[in-house]
Amino acid sequence: MATDKSSAEKKQSANTRGQPGPLSVAADLRHLIVDGTYKAGARITERTVAERFDCTAASTREAFHLLEKQGAIIVSARRGARVIDHAQAPPSEIFLVWDRLRWLLGEELRRHGQAVNGEGAVTSSGASRSQRLIAAEANLNRLGALAHNKRLAEVMARIALHVMIVAPDRFEEIEASLAR
Secondary structure, eight states: OOOOOOHHHHHHHHHHTTOOOHHHHHHHHHHHHHTTSSOTTOEEOHHHHHHHHTOOHHHHHHHHHHHHHHTSEEEETTTEEEEOOTTTSOHHHHHHHHHHHHHHHHHHHHHTTOOOOSTTOOOOTTOOHHHHHHHHHHHHHHHHHHTTOHHHHHHHHHHHHHHHHHOGGGHHHHHHHHHO
């Protein structure tokens, strides 16, 4: 009796042939975007990604879908993808929303008897953009758990990603607000 493979099994079988799966491609592509190889507004084609990572078109499309869900890119039919830019994530609006959400997170923490401190904060010296973003996301996950509001932390992590892409020179403001 033949059964269809589940999508997880199909992704795994792609890995056994030596080709990276969509999760790996998405993670590696995200690092390239965050670290500035693909700048805000840059066009990324399926062919370019498939050739760079030696993966299938299906893995590339799924990676694009994952990155679009994270808010790093915008996918257009037959045009590939574009890294978000100032039009989709204006820094002035991003920081306005960040400040409000940061205040709300502080209120949630106080309500649950927690306090924000510099624990888990990372200094920017010597760390790559990706490392700084990962550290900020980990700090947000920790604060979200303490505040019993993981969704708030997820939204703030998405905003941190946007800042790192469209205004990386201002990411220190995100890091500083998490250290207070």
